[in-house]
Amino acid sequence: xxxxxxxxxxxxxxxxxxxxxxxxxxxxxxxxxxxxxxxxxxxxxxxxxxxxxxxxxxxxxxxxxxxxxxxxxxxxxxxxxxxxxxxxxxxxxxxxxxxxxxxxxxxxxxxxxxxxxxxxxxxxxxxxxxxxxxxxxxxxxxxxxxxxxxxxxxxxxxxxxxxxxxxxxxxxxxxxxxxxxxxxxxxxxxxxxxxxxxxxxxxxxxxxxxxxxxxxxxxxxxxxxxxxxxxxxxxxxxxxxxxxxxxxxxxxxxxxxxxxxxxxxxxxxxxxxxxxxxxxxxxxxxxxxxxxxxxxxxxxxxxxxxxxxxxxxxxxxxxxxxxxxxxxxxxxxxxxxxxxxxxxxxxxxxxxxxxxxxxxxxxxxxxxxxxxxxxxxxxxxxxxxxxxxxxxxxxxxxxxxxxxxxxxxxxxxxxxxxxxxxxxxxxxxxxxxxxxxxxxxxxxxxxxxxxxxxxxxxxxxxxxxxxxx
Amino acid sequence: xxxxxxxxxxxxxxxxxxxxxxxxxxxxxxxxxxxxxxxxxxxxxxxxxxxxxxxxxxxxxxxxxxxxxxxxxxxxxxxxxxxxxxxxxxxxxxxxxxxxxxxxxxxxxxxxxxxxxxxxxxxxxxxxxxxxxxxxxxxxxxxxxxxxxxxxxxxxxxxxxxxxxxxxxxxxxxxxxxxxxxxxxxxxxxxxxxxxxxxxxxxxxxxxxxxxxxxxxxxxxxxxxxxxxxxxxxxxxxxxxxxxxxxxxxxxxxxxxxxxxxxxxxxxxxxxxxxxxxxxxxxxxxxxxxxxxxxxxxxxxxxxxxxxxxxxxxxxxxxxxxxxxxxxxxxxxxxxxxxxxxxxxxxxxxxxxxxxxxxxxxxxxxxxxxxxxxxxxxxxxxxxxxxxxxxxxxxxxxxxxxxxxxxxxxxxxxxxxxxxxxxxxxxxxxxxxxxxxxxxxxxxxxxxxx
Numbered sequence: 081x082x083x084x085x086x087x088x089x090x091x092x093x094x095x096x097x098x099x100x101x102x103x104x105x106x107x108x109x110x111x112x113x114x115x116x117x118x119x120x121x122x123x124x125x126x127x128x129x130x131x132x133x134x135x136x137x138x139x140x141x142x143x144x145x146x147x148x149x150x151x152x153x154x155x156x157x158x159x160x161x162x163x164x165x166x167x168x169x170x171x172x173x174x175x176x177x178x179x180x181x182x183x184x185x186x187x188x189x190x191x192x193x194x195x196x197x198x199x200x201x202x203x204x205x206x207x208x209x210x211x212x213x214x215x216x217x218x219x220x221x222x223x224x225x226x227x228x229x230x231x232x233x234x235x236x237x238x239x240x241x242x243x244x245x246x247x248x249x250x251x252x253x254x255x256x257x258x259x260x261x262x263x264x265x266x267x268x269x270x271x272x273x274x275x276x277x278x279x280x281x282x283x284x285x286x287x288x289x290x291x292x293x294x295x296x297x298x299x300x301x302x303x304x305x306x307x308x309x310x311x312x313x314x315x316x317x318x319x320x321x322x323x324x325x326x327x328x329x330x331x332x333x334x335x336x337x338x339x340x341x342x343x344x345x346x347x348x349x350x351x352x353x354x355x356x357x358x359x360x361x362x363x364x365x366x367x368x369x370x371x372x373x374x375x376x377x378x379x380x381x382x383x384x385x386x387x388x389x390x391x392x393x394x395x396x397x398x399x400x401x402x403x404x405x406x407x408x409x410x411x412x413x414x415x416x417x418x419x420x421x422x423x424x425x426x427x428x429x430x431x432x433x434x435x436x437x438x439x440x441x442x443x444x445x446x447x448x449x450x451x452x453x454x455x456x457x458x459x460x461x462x463x464x465x466x467x468x469x470x471x472x473x474x475x476x477x478x479x480x481x482x483x484x485x486x487x488x489x490x491x492x493x494x495x496x497x498x499x500x501x502x503x504x505x506x507x508x509x510x511x512x513x514x515x516x517x518x519x520x521x522x523x524x525x526x527x528x529x530x531x532x533x534x535x536x537x538x539x540x541x542x543x544x545x546x547x548x549x
Numbered sequence: 550x551x552x553x554x555x556x557x558x559x560x561x562x563x564x565x566x567x568x569x570x571x572x573x574x575x576x577x578x579x580x581x582x583x584x585x586x587x588x589x590x591x592x593x594x595x596x597x598x599x600x601x602x603x604x605x606x607x608x609x610x611x612x613x614x615x616x617x618x619x620x621x622x623x624x625x626x627x628x629x630x631x632x633x634x635x636x637x638x639x640x641x642x643x644x645x646x647x648x649x650x651x652x653x654x655x656x657x658x659x660x661x662x663x664x665x666x667x668x669x670x671x672x673x674x675x676x677x678x679x680x681x682x683x684x685x686x687x688x689x690x691x692x693x694x695x696x697x698x699x700x701x702x703x704x705x706x707x708x709x710x711x712x713x714x715x716x717x718x719x720x721x722x723x724x725x726x727x728x729x730x731x732x733x734x735x736x737x738x739x740x741x742x743x744x745x746x747x748x749x750x751x752x753x754x755x756x757x758x759x760x761x762x763x764x765x766x767x768x769x770x771x772x773x774x775x776x777x778x779x780x781x782x783x784x785x786x787x788x789x790x791x792x793x794x795x796x797x798x799x800x801x802x803x804x805x806x807x808x809x810x811x812x813x814x815x816x817x818x819x820x821x822x823x824x825x826x827x828x829x830x831x832x833x834x835x836x837x838x839x840x841x842x843x844x845x846x847x848x849x850x851x852x853x854x855x856x857x858x859x860x861x862x863x864x865x866x867x868x869x870x871x872x873x874x875x876x877x878x879x880x881x882x883x884x885x886x887x888x889x890x891x892x893x894x895x896x897x898x899x900x901x902x903x904x905x906x907x908x909x910x911x912x913x914x915x916x917x918x919x920x921x922x923x924x925x926x927x928x929x930x931x932x933x934x935x936x937x938x939x940x941x942x943x944x945x946x947x948x949x950x951x952x953x954x955x956x957x958x959x960x961x962x963x964x965x966x967x968x969x970x971x972x973x974x975x976x977x978x979x980x981x982x983x984x985x986x987x988x989x990x991x992x993x994x995x996x997x998x999x
Contacts, residue, residue: 197877204881253657361995381988382686382907384656393992400996413873416881420914423968429992475917475966476926495881502878540656 108132109463109486110145114154117472119161119441120456122434129159131463134485139459150488152481154467160437161456162208162464162484163418164444166375167328167355167408169537170198170415171212171227171238176539178217178258181271181281184247185312186222188212192235198412199229203490205416206466206479209240211448213355214248216330217258217539219272219281221248223316224328226448228464231489244326244449246352247316251278251331251340253386254539279339286347289317326352326449328375332386334359341370353447355408358390364401373404373447378421379428384540395439396429406444410537423473436473463487578987579683580719583980587611589624590960590974593633598640598935599949608638610956613979618950631960636973639930639965640949641696641957644912645866645937646820646846646901649700649714650680650687655905664905665704670777673808674709676700677721677728686906688986691716693910694965696957696977697726697947699937700906701733701820706774708733710808711820713943715957717977726955730941731844732812736821736835737770738828739763767828771835778839781809818842818942820866824875826853833857844940846903849875852887855894864940865891867932868903870915882922888932889923899937900929917966929966955979 109131116124116139128143129136145151169175171192177183192212202210208229214222226243252275259273272278295308296318319325327344329351331337337354344351351372354360358381360367360374367374376398381390398405407422409415422440425431431439438456445455454462463486470477482490509515588610595603595618609617611625624630653661663679680700690698701711710729718724741758784806791797811817821832824847833854836843845851848865849872851858858865867888874883891898900916902909912933920929938948946955956979963970975982 198873201873201881257657361991362998364995365999379910380908382654385654385658388654389991391988391991393988393996397992397996413871417914417918420917420968426969427971428988473967473969475914475964475968476920478921499880506878 108145108149109483110143110149110151111154111159111465111467112143112151114157114159114467115471116159116457117161117434117437118457119434119437120458129457129463129465131465131483131486134463134487136457136459136461136463139457152467157480158468158471158477159457160206160419160466160468160472161441162454162466162482163206163440164406164448164450164455165202165207165210165409165415165418165440166353166373166406166444166447167410168210168212168412168415169215169410170202170210170412171196171225171235175213175222175537176215176217176258177222178215178539179270181218182220182285182313183214183218183222184220184285184314184316186214187225188214188222189225189239192225192227192238194231194233194235194238198415199231200490201412202415203229203231203482204479204492204495206419206468206472206482207415208464208466208482208484208489209445209448209450209454210415211246211328211444213246213328215537215539216248216250216254218270219250219255219278220285220317221250223247223325226450228454228484229489230484230487240450240453242450242453244324245316245319246326246328246448247320248355249282249327249329249340250539251275251329251336252333253384254330254537258539275333275336275339278336279343282340282343283346285314285317286321286343289314289321290347293318293321321347321349323349326447328353328355330355332356332358333389334362338363338366341366341372345370352449353406356410358387358394360403361391361394361397362389364398364403367398368402373406373443374398375406375408375444375447377410378407378424392424392428395425396431399425399431399435399439400429404443404446405439406447407439408444419468419472419477420475426473433473577990578685578688578985581688581983581985582717582719582723583977583982585613585980587625587628588631588976588979588981589622589628590631590633590636590638590958591624593960594637595950596637596639596930596965597950598931599951606638607633608950608958610958610976610979613956615950615952615954615956615958618952631974633960635962637961637963637965638950639694639959639961640934640947640954641959641975641977642694642912642933642965643899643937643941643947644690644695644698644901644904644909644933645899645941646868646903647698647700647909648676648703648905649690649698649716649909650682650684650906651676651700651702652905653681653684653686664702666702666709667704668805669705670707670805671702671705671709672707672732672781672806672812673804674702674704675712675729675808676702676710677712677714677725680712680714680721680724682719682721682724684906685987686909687716689988690906690910691975691977691982692972692984692986692989693913694959694961694972694975695909695912696959696975698909699730699901699941701731703733703735706735706737706770707777707809708735713941713947715977717980717982726946727941727943729817730943731818731820732809733820733822733846734774736823736828736832737767737774738823738825738831739767767831771831774835775839778809778813781806781813785810785814813839813841815841818844818940820844820846822847824849824869826850829854830857833861833863836861836863846901848887848891848898849884851896851898852890852894855891855896858896859894864897864899864936866899866901866937866940867891868901870900870918871902871911885918885922888919888928892924892928897936897940898932899940900932901937913966914968917968920966926964926966933966 111129116127130138212225224246227238292314353373353375379392442455445451467481590608595606607622651664666674702709713727714724787800843863846866851865916929916933935948938944958976960974
C-alpha cells in the first residue's frame with residue numbers, strides 16, 4: 081500500500097512537472113527576429129510574430145509584448161505555419177467497420193485516443209492538425225474527425241469545433257479485397273467486389289438519402305402527417321447532399337475518381353477531397369472543373385497494382401491545372417517528415433517554394449474547411465506555428481518548437497529535460513514486484529506495444545474482415 | 550501501405566491471392582542503357598568523399614573508369630565536355646540492403662514477386678538470377694542519383710545470396726558488379742511470435758511465453774544453424790579432398806551446402822538481420838564462434854552493442870530511419886539518431902532504405918534525416934557512398950570519386966541529400982544515362998492534357 085502511495089505521489093509530481101512543460105498562459109507569446117514563411121504572403125526576414133490569447137495579432141518588426149509574455153528568440157531560425165496532414169489514422173485503434181458496404185452511421189470521433197504517442201511524435205515533426213479518417217474497406221465508410229494535436233488534453237479538446245464534418249468514401253482494390261474476406265463460417269461475401277458494384281452501392285445510398293430527405297422535407301412542409309423514422313445511415317448522406325458534410329474519397333485509378341465526381345454532380349454536391357488520387361494527374365482538368373481537392377502522397381507508388389501509375393509529378397500537374405493539392409502521410413511514421421515530402425514537389429516539375437509549403441499547410445486547411453483559422457501565418461489566425469532550426473525543406477532541418485494557438489506542445493529543450501523525468505519513472509516502476517526483470521520470477525511483464533506498422537489502414541494490407549484489429 | 554520494408558513483404562505474399570501476371574514496365578524505357586564515351590566534367594565542385602572537396606575541378610571518364618580528378622586535370626582530345634559551372638560531382642549512391650528488381654508489385658501481384666524462397670536454408674538462391682533488368686523500380690531509382698544497390702532475398706533462415714548491381718543494363722550480367730557478394734541470414738531471435746523484424750509484435754496472438762523459454766528456443770535455433778555451418782564446412786572439405794584424390798568416394802551433390810562454403814570459411818561476408826541488442830550480441834558471439842565475417846542489417850539497437858560489434862569487426866547497415874521508435878516511451882528521435890551514435894562509438898555503418906525497390910530513391914533523404922539528428926552532413930554522405938562500398942568489399946571500385954574507380958558519377962545542382970536538388974547528369978560504369986524513367990514518361994504523356 082505504501083509503495084502504491086509512493087508511486088501515486090511520484091506520478092502526481094510527474095504530472096505537475098509535465099503540465100509545467102506544456103501549459104502556457106493564455107496571454108501573449110512573442111517570436112522574435114525569425115525568417116517567417118507565411119505560406120500566403122511570401123517569406124519575411126527578421127520578422128516578429130505576436131500571439132495573444134491564441135491568435136496571431138501582429139506580424140512585423142520590432143514588436144513588443146506585455147510583461148510576462150513568453151518570448152522566443154528565433155534569430156537564424158525559420159518559422160512556418162503548423163503542418164496539416166489531410167489523411168491520418170492517428171489516435172484511432174480500429175478504423176474499418178467493413179462488415180457493411182455503407183457504414184455512414186459510424187464515427188471515428190467515438191474512439192479518439194488522446195494518449196497515442198504518435199501525436200507527440202507528429203508534433204516533433206511540426207504537425208499541428210490532422211484529418212482522422214475511417215478506413216477504406218467499404219464504399220461509404222464512417223464519419224471523420226478534424227483535430228488539433230493538443231497533446232496532454234482530453235480527446236474532446238482535440239476536435240476543432242467549427243471544422244465542417246466529413247465522411248470517408250473508398251473505391252478500388254481495398255473495397256474489392258475486403259469483399260473477399262469471409263468473416264465467419266457460413267457467412268456470405270460482402271457486396272460489392274467490383275468497381276461496377278462499388279459505384280452502384282454509392283448511387284443506391286444517395287438515391288435512398290435523397291428519398292429520405294424528401295420524406296422529411298414533405299413532413300416539415302406538412303404535406304405528410306407522420307414523421308419519417310430517423311435513419312442514422314442516411315442522415316450523414318443528406319448532409320453531404322446539402323453541402324454540410326465533406327466527402328473524402330479514397331481511390332487510385334483516374335476512371336473511378338472521375339466516376340465519383342460524376343455521381344456527386346448527379347446528386348448536386350461537390351467532393352471535398354480525392355484521397356491518394358495517385359492518377360489524378362490524368363484527369364487534372366476534370367478535377368479542377370469539379371472543384372475537388374487532391375490529397376496525395378508526394379511519391380509513393382508500386383505497392384499495389386492500382387498504385388503503379390503514380391508519378392511524383394502528380395502534385396505539379398494538379399497544381400498547374402488549378403487543383404488545391406495537399407501532401408498527406410496516411411502514416412504515423414511518414415507524418416513526421418511531411419516537410420521533406422513537400423520539398424520534393426519543387427524538384428518534380430518545379431512547384432514554387434511557397435506553393436510547396438502550402439501543400440502541407442494552407443491547402444489542407446482549405447480542403448478541411450479550416451483555412452479561416454489556420455494554415456498560414458496571418459493576422460487573426462490561430463497561433464499554430466513551428467520554429468525550425470533551419471529552412472524546413474533542408475534535409476537537416478527539424479522543428480525546435482511546435483505551438484498550437486500559442487501554446488507550446490513540443491519544445492526540443494523541454495523534451496530533453498522530460499527524458500530525465502521519464503528515466504526516473506521507469507527506474508521506479510521497474511522496482512515494483514509486478515515489473516521484475518524477465519526470467520527473475522514474478523509475473524510475466526505485459527507485452528510491449530511495438531507499433532512498427534506505421535500505416536493503420538489494414539484494408540491496404542488485405543487484413544480486413546471480422547474482428548481483426 | 551506505402552513504403553514496403555523488405556522484412557515484411559513475405560507477410561503480404563503469403564496472405565494474398567495471386568492476380569496473375571501483368572506488364573511490369575514500359576517498353577519504351579527498356580534497353581535505355583545510355584552511351585559509352587569519353588567525358589570531361591569541367592569546372593565543377595567535386596565532392597570526392599574519400600578526400601577533400603575540390604571547389605573548381607575536372608573529372609574525366611574514359612573506358613568506364615574515372616581517369617582524372619583534380620583542379621588541373623588535362624582533358625583528353627575528343628572528350629565530350631560537360632560544363633560543370635555551378636554544379637557538384639558526387640559518387641553514385643549505393644543502397645546496401647534492398648530487393649531491387651525482385652518484386653515489382655508486392656501486394657496482389659504474386660507473379661511479380663521473387664524475393665523469398667520457401668525453404669529454411671535457401672543458401673543457393675541467388676538474387677542475381679531473379680533480378681528483372683527491366684523493372685521500373687530500377688530507372689526510377691537511378692534518376693535520383695542512386696547508381697548501385699545490393700539486392701538480396703529475404704526468405705527462410707538462410708535467405709540466399711545478395712548481388713551488388715549497377716542500376717543499368719539489359720541483362721543481369723550487364724548489371725552485376727558482384728553477382729554473389731554476401732549470404733543473408735535471418736538470425737534466430739528472442740521474440741514472442743510474429744515473423745522476424747518485429748512485425749505483429751503488438752497484435753496479441755497466443756499466450757505469452759516465459760522469456761527464458763524464448764531464449765532457450767533461440768539458442769536451440771542457433772545451435773541448429775551452427776550444425777548447418779559445420780555440415781557445409783565438412784562438405785567443402787570432402788569436395789576439396791575428392792578434387793585432389795579421385796580414389797576417394799565422390800561427394801553427393803548438395804547445392805545448398807556448396808553455396809555456403811565461401812561464407813562459412815570466412816572468405817565472404819554474411820549479412821545477419823537483427824534489430825534488438827540481445828539479438829545483435831548473439832550475432833556477434835556467433836561470428837566469433839564460427840570465425841566468419843559478419844554484417845548486421847537492421848540494427849535498431851546496434852548502439853547498445855557497440856563493444857561487441859567493434860570487437861568482432863561487425864559493421865551495421867542501418868535500415869530504420871523511416872521506422873517509428875519501437876516502444877511508446879522511446880524518445881521521438883530514437884532510430885533517427887542511431888547512425889550518429891554508431892559514428893560516435895566508432896562502429897562502421899551504412900544507411901540503407903531497406904526497401905524492396907520502389908522507394909529506394911529516397912536513400913538520400915534517409916541519410917539527410919540522420920543528418921538532422923546528430924550526424925554531420927559529411928558522414929551522412931559517406932553513409933550512402935563510401936561506407937556501404939567498404940562494408941560490402943567493393944570500395945576498390947565504388948563509393949568515391951577517385952582515379953581508377955568505376956565511373957559511377959552523379960552531377961547535381963546542389964547537395965545530393967537535399968530533396969530540392971536536381972540531378973543534371975549521371976554516369977553508370979562510364980555510360981551517360983538518360984535522365985528518364987517511367988515517371989518522367991507518365992509526366993510527359995499527361996502534362997499537356999487539357
